[in-house]
Each structure stands twice: as structure tokens, then as C-alpha cells.
Amino acid sequence: MIGVYGIGGIGKTTLMHEVLFEAKKEKLFDQVVFVLKSSTANVEKIQDEIAEQLGLELCKGTESERARTLFDQLWKEKILIILDDIWANIDLETVGILFGGAHRGCKILLTPRYQNVLVSEMHSKNKPLAEWKDALQKLRSSAGKLDALVYSSIELSYNYLIDQVVKSAFLLCGLLKQPYDAPVMDLLKYGMGLGLFEGIYTMQERRDKVYALVHRLKDSCLLLDSHSEDWFSMHDIVRDVSISIASRDHHVITVRNDVLVGWLNNDVLKNCSAVSLNDIEIGVLPKGLEYPQLEFFWMSKLRGLALSKMQLLSLPQSVHLLSNLQTLCLDQCVLGDISIIGNLEKLENLSLVDSDIEWLPNEIGELTQLRLLDLSSCWNLKVIPPNVISKLTQLEELYMGNTFVKWEFEGKEGGAEASATFVFPK
Template identity: 35%
Template sequence: MEHTVEPVGRQVGYLIHYERNFENLRSQLENLHGAKNRMKHMVDEDKRKGKQVHTDVQNWLTEANKMIQEANKLLDDEDHAKTECFCGVCPNLVSYHQLSRKSAKLTKKIELNKKVEFPSVSYNAPLEEIFDTPSEDYMAFESRISVVNKIMAELRNPVTNLVGVYGIGGVGKSTLVQEVYRQAKTEKLFDDVVLVLDAKQFPEVEKKERIQKKIAEKLDMDVQESQDMEARAKHLWNRIKDKKSLVILDDVWEAINLGDLGLRPMATCKILLTSRDLVSEMRTQKVFRLEVLEEEESWSLFEKMAGDVVKDERIQNVATQVAKKCGGLPVLVVAVASALRSCSTLEVWNDALRRFKSFDKEDLKDKAYLAIEWSYNQLNAEELKPFDLLKYAMGLSLVKNVDTVENARNALHSLAKKLKYSCLLLDIDDDDGRVRMHELVRDVAIWIASKDKHTFSRAYGDEVKEWPNRDFLKKCSAISLKSCKIPRLPELPWVCPKLRFFVLESDNVDDSLEIPGNYFEGMNELKVLDVTKLRIPSLPPSLQSLTNLQTLCLDQCVLGDIALVGQLTNLKILSLIHSEVKELPKEIGQLTRLQLLDLTNCSELVMISPGVISSLTSLEDLRMGSFKEWEGGLIDVRSNASVSELKQLRQLTALVIHIPDAKLLPANMFSDTELQRYTRCEHLDLDGIEAANIISNILASDGRKQLKNLHVQNNDEVTAVIKSSHAFPNLESLSLDNLVNLETAARQL
């Protein structure tokens, strides 16, 4: 009887408590809906931030959705049961019993599911490299597959720990090691696989340090700028010594002491190097020479890059001959095929073949130069050819019919895309606008500029053994000396009547390189002057003779008195990125045509004369996120700049500022501007007793319109963060912590 009464009583209870069971289910379903939506919002927010959601959180959401579907079906069945009878008797007791039993069990299941707590929703997963996924243009040729297989065999060999690949520029070494990288990761041969592309791009003086930092970053290590190479090498070695690691250094032009980096080739730490020439000093155990493509492979690549145009039988015959003239060099095949992709007339193809036949007597390197030059000359728009950074392009007026910074930025991005489609640029970073160029294309670009534009150029470790002669300087239009070994500048001024572009970058700011006072006297047509990493106690007097100067960059310099800049009244762009400068003097206010002022990371800047910023009435782009010494009050009682001066900049479209106290923000500060890019207002963290006042001040300003993420914590005065549905119209996330007197997070939201 004891074993019979209890089960029977439970079954009868399902009928007695039918209504209560379904009410409990409805209540728990509503709570589950709320919990699921909250979790979904957190998951979506973290995904937008690039985080990886924990598996158990994803499983919880999946299970919650299943239970919600099951509950909704059960509630629908309950509605149907009320309208049906069993053998002419109402209510249908059998259906009621089954439904009540299911609802009670599902309610308990939901209650248990709700009690599950997660310490965190997501985690910062290692970022995927852009080359983790092969490019659509990648073609697995047999000649390449065989080399990749041989390299992979050596990487599996416990005895081999240092492997080299070499071949002429443009033969495909970088593409090859990217495939090795992918296969090593797919096969999980190593705990860590690191690939550093274009190692030779780094300046000679800091090459090893930059490579070391790159490796550390790719291993998700914290890179401490205060550490020297030796200390960082110890950390790097301790990170990899107990794991199996593969480090690939692409395009190493000379021997590198791997120990200085924190690497030691051994069974658990293997190194793969690529270079144009065999670097015997590196003592590689196995070396593979990468040859040019086979004829059939070359045609397959050419056909793919040229597209449907070569399917025309008349053109195809000529196209196969043009492909042969590329000598099997992949970078050349791609550039030439891309240049002819839109050419559908036989005459154009015949002309191309004629030009390429004239290169037959040249060796492969010279042929590559001439062929890439031909590809460059196929670009339709003249403005495409001298593409450079925004500050250079605006200073040289390279972008036609554009007179604003925002329009120039958009136009340059569009031009860069066209250059990429022509295969003269590689990747374009949409976030910071950086572009990559194959070194062979870069060398050809420098060669073309030197030949056609009378340009003198040296870069990254090159040594300037002697300066150009007077005849060359008279014709010279551009001089670019970036991080190269420079002798002492001549005391007598250079006579360069056609010079429009001059870049002078030292290897190290502590070098003794000095600019003579009269150095710029013979450069009256100069449009762009970029002086980087120099110690300049006072600007050379001859600078004021540059009356046509449009762009002046004094980046990473140690600067004293810069008042002389105020004499350059035609200046459009002034850049002092990462420079040590303490004061922006009142004379800068004379630059009424200035459109862009970049004071990014000028950490020692503590004084901007009152009225300077408000005088720059043509300013469109202002970047001064490191300046924090803003003051309030009237101009005649202030000793420093005021945020209110920004209200006078009616042309302003882009702004990066850091305002430590929101009380300094005037009401309706940007109501009369065309502001489109505004940083520091999208993400706001408030900590401490001033949070309530800061929120009030932001609500009274236009800054509220840009706010997307708000975090408030540790305050006992805040009672409500958002008091109306219009407070922060673009808010995406709200995080509140330790607000002890909070009554409501959002009223009328």
C-alpha cells in the first residue's frame, strides 16, 4: 500500500493542481524569456567586440530556446484540451492529466536551468591572422606543393630545427611560407606558429627589436616598452621553451642573431627563414631554392588573373605569348594580367606583346622592372600614380578637385582600392589606412620616380655615401631619406628650384644630425616637408622662406621653440605626432588656412596659448587626444586652451580629444559644426564620486549623441543614470557596478 498510495496520489495531484501547474509554467516561461534575452544581449555585445563566447554559455542559450519552444507548444495544447471532450465527458481528464504532468516537469527543468550561473560570458580568443585563410587568388601549383611538402617533412624531423627558403624577388616566397604556416596549424604540429612578414621592412637600427616585439605580440604576450631587448628576450624564451613552436621570418636580407631575439633553434623551437639570397651566416640545416613557375602553371595563373577576356580565341593566342614573356615570375604574371584584364581589343594585346618582346635581352630582374613599369603606365588616372599618405597627398595636391580633408580621405581610399585591383598594392587595412606593397613593386616605383621625376631616395639601412651633384639637384623634384645612414648635411644651401617633396628621417632622435640655419633657402617651391626623429632646439631661420609649404611634419622630434611655424601662413597640414614639445605658442594661431592639426601622443604638451585653437578657423581635422590641461573661464584670465574654443571651428569634421572633466564641456558645443568623426565620446568609463556631475554635463552637451558604451561604478549619489528615452540615442551597452543608491537604471527607456 505504501508503494502504491504515493504514486497514485502524485498522479491525482496532477489533476487537482492542473491550473496551478500551468500558472507556474507561464511565470517561469516569462522569467526564462527575460534571462535568455539578457544573456543574448551580453553575448551579442561581446561578439561585436570580437570576443569568443564560452561553449557552456552557447549550450545554455540553445537549451533555453528548446525549453521555450516546448513550453509554448504545451500552452497551445492546453488551450486545445479545454475545447475537447473524452467519451462525451468534459473536461478531458486524460489530456488534463498528461498536460499537467508535463507542465510540472518542464517548470522544474526551467527552474534548475535558471539557477545556472556563469563567471563570465566570453573570453579574448587569439586573433586570426589575415593569412590564416588562403586568398581567392592562391593556386596550389605542383612546383610549389612539392617544396611545401619537403619543408613540412623537415619540420616533422626532430633533428632539423633551422630551415631556409631563398629565391629572387617576386618568385612567391611569402606566399609559400604562408601555406606552410596554414599546414603547420592544420596538422597541429606545434603549440604556437608565428609568421612575421616582410622582416626587411623594419629600419636597420631597430630591426631586431621590432621583429622581437612582433613575435611577442603574435604570441599574445604583453609587450613592455620599458623593457630592453635582453629582458624581453628572457620573457620570450620562457614563453616558448616548454612548448613546441615554429617561428617563420619572411624576407630576411642579412644574418640575425636569433639568441638576441629570445629564440634558440632546437627540437621544440624550429625556425623557417626566407631570403632573396642564401644567408650562409645563419647556418641553416636545410635550404630550398624556389624556382620560377613552370610554363603551364604560369599560363594558369595568367588566365585566372586576366579573366574572361582571354577566352576570345583571337586574343588567347597573343595572351599565351605575353604570359611566356613574364618568365614564370608570379608577381610579374599577376601585375601584367591584371593590367590587361579589361582590354578586349586585339590591338592592345599586340602592342603589349611588342613591348614585351623588346625586353627579351634583359635578365629576369631587369625584365621584371620594365614589365611592372609598363603595368604602372597602364593606369588611366594620372592621380593614381603618385599615391601616398593623406598628409603628403593633400600637400602635393595629388587628388584633383578635392579641397576638404574628409573628401581627400575618401578619394585616397578609393584610389588605393584601384591600385590593389591592379595588383600594385597588397592588403589595405580599413581601420588605419595602412597599405602593403610587394618589395619588387616598391623597388620599381622608386626606380621610375628616380628616372622620370628626378627623385633621390634612400631607405631603411641604406647608406648615403655622397650627395647628388648640383645639376641633379636643379632638376630634382623629390628627396626621400627614411631611416638611412646620413652624413652631415652641407653648410651651403642646396639650390633645388623644382623640389616639391622632402623627407628627412633620422635613425635615432639622439643622433647628432643637425639642420643648418640656411638649409632651406634654395627650396622655394617645396610643398611637403617631413622631418622625423631629429632633435631641434629651435627651427632653422630659413624655414620661413618656404612660403609655398602646404604640409609640415615634425614627428617623433624633440622640439624646443616652434614659434617660427606661424610664419608659414599657407600651411594646410601640421603634424607633431609623438614629438616632445611642451608648448604650442600663440604664433600658431596665424595659420588660418590650416585644415589638419595632428598632436597625437604629444605627451609632454602642457601649454596651448589661449585663442590659438579658436583662431584656426579653417581646421577640419583636429587630433589632440593626449592633451589634458584644458581650462575654463574667459580668455583674458586663462593661461591655457579652453574646450569652448572648439565652438569657433565651424569647419570641423573630425576630432580626437581627451577631456578629463566633463564640467569643462560647454552646452551645445558642436551644434554649429559638421562633425562626422568624434572620438572619446563613444566609450565612457566613470569611476567615483564625480560620476553624477559628469553625466549631467554630458547630457547637457552634444556628446550624448555619440555615446555608445557607458560604464558607471563606485558612486553613492547616482539614483538614475538615464532619465529619458532621448538621453543617449545611440547607446548600445550600459554597465553599472556598486551604485548603492541606484533607484532605476533607465527611466522611460
């Protein structure tokens, strides 16, 4: 048995037709059966289609009696059975297909959309086939014609994600600043802001949940492996479909790798639920924005705000109005005074990765609900004042990689009570 899995539209069926053609041309088997199994096909329909192609009449008996009739025919000949576009696990024995020790002449080729559909006894083979390479070349040459088919196939895979949380995670992946190679940590941070972990309270449990979400999306071929298990990739076409769905169904605006001349006007944003600006050439934030539907940018019901590579010498005073903000990411930003962040009473996640912050303000200690603080790669950070970290009583995860070079202790001379200040030399 050989299994070839992948998202709809990438060419599995085309490859299977090439295999079918070559198998018949080279007379490698006595008979070749090709069954296109839809998401609604059942055992009886599969039995009927195989029997029809073999010129066999099946009785109107029970499922097991029909399976026995099929098996009696299959063991007599050398047969290739191609089951294409499989959506769920198939009990081949129930159908009447036995292979291996029971019938070494019967070869099975499965093409499911999901990795977990491949049964445990299936073994993928890496045998180089010139036909497969030729089929891939044909796909590349007609890529433009396939765009609509590929998009619809990817969206169909998205629609078959039963769990709404998995769907939300998929759409969020498409909004990340570098979805082609993104850390799972980013999905964790932004997921906290968007409420993906309702009813999950500890950071470890949330971390376990986000890794499980990534695994499910990989099984559905909507995400890909990256250089380590802590990272994932998203194909450009899959990302485009994700953004398209988010824009159409959830009124999300995404702008990346462009110059934003002024802020988007009210008519555009008044129905928006999210805004994603990635690698945009704009230096400062507006003083305030009033958009009633916006959940991921700038207003009172906002739960997550992510800004990167921006010059924020001072945050607008309207920041204190973000009373429901739970995630704030200011990665790779030029930062000035950020003490106003201390007013965000519900903030659980603060990320300042690779920012140029030099002094962590005392007001950060007022974030009593903070669970995650990421100061990784803050090369210019020199001082964390006394007692700021110790005040963060709910803090579960503190990241300081590539930040601290040396710690010095400063205390009150002659006093019994001394507090620690972290000082970082230039």
C-alpha cells in the same frame, strides 16, 4: 571557374603551366586548352587560338556564328580552358565558352593582373595543390634570374594605370618612411602637399579620394592589405620599382637606413624634383638650400616638406621663404622653437606626431588656412595657449590621441571674458 590574380612577374603563368602539365599527365580532361591573351588580343583571336588547339575549323562568319561553332564542340567533351594574363573583362559567352549549368564539363581557369577583372560569377578556391607549392619553390630557387622580368612586369602594370593621379599616388607610396606598413593618413598628408587633390576642397572629400586611390592600387596588385583598412602595405620589390621609376623619370633621390655625411652636393641636387630621407642619422638642417627644380624639400615653390626623427632645436630662418608650403610633417622630431612656422600662410596640413614638443606656440594661430593639425602621441605637450585653436578658422580635423591627459581651465579673474588654456600635467 577559378580565378588567380596578381601582379605581373610573380609566377602566375608558371603555375598555369604546372596545372597544364599535371592535367595532361593525369588525364583529368579530354582536352586542355592554354590561351595566352595579350593586352591587345580580341574575341576573334581568342576564338581562333582555342579552335586551333581543339583541331576545329571556324567559319569566316560573324562573331556569334563562330561562338556557336565553338560551343557545339565544347559541350561534347570534358575540357579545361586556361586563359592566362588577362588584362580586361572577357565576355566568355561572346567567345563561345559556356560553363556551369550550360556545360558542367567545361572548366575555366583565369589569371588576370587585376582583381576587378574577375567576373562576379567566379569563385576562388583554396584547394591545396602540391604542384602549386612545387612551382613556387622553383620560382624561389631562380629568384635572381627573375629580377629583371619581375621589375619590367611591375613597371608595365604601373604604365597601364591610366589616371596620372593614381600613378603619382603609387610613386608617393614608395617614398613613405615605412611603405611595408603605412597608414593611409600619411598618404593623405603628403598628397595634400604634392597637389594630388586639385579641385577637391574639403578634408572629407580628400579622405574619400585617397582611400579610392589605395583601393585602385590594391586592385592592380601594386599595394597590399594590411592589418586594417586604414593601413596598407607595399612589397619590397614593388617599392624598389616605385623608387626606381621616381628616380629615373622625376629625378627623385631616396636615402633610407643610412648615415648621411653632410648634405648632398649641388651637382646631385640641382635637377632634383624630390628628396626622401628616411631613418637617416643627421641631426640638423642646413641654413638654406637653393635648388631650382626641387618641389618636395627646400625652396620657394616647395609644397610639401616631411622630416622625421631629426633634432630640430630651432628651425632655420629661411623657413619663412617657403611661401607655397602646404604640408609640413615633423613627426618623431626633437623640437625646440618652431614659432617661425606661423609665417607659412598657405600651410594646410601640420603634423607633429610623436614629437617632443612641450608648448604649442601662439604663432600657430596665424595659420588661417590650416585644415589638419595632428598632435597625436605628443607625450611631452603641456600647454596650448589661449585662443590658438579657435583662431584656426579653416581647421577641419584635429588629432590629439595619446596626448591629452587632463584639461584645466585658466581665465581672467573677475573678468567677463575668459580664454581657455589647455594644460597637460607631467
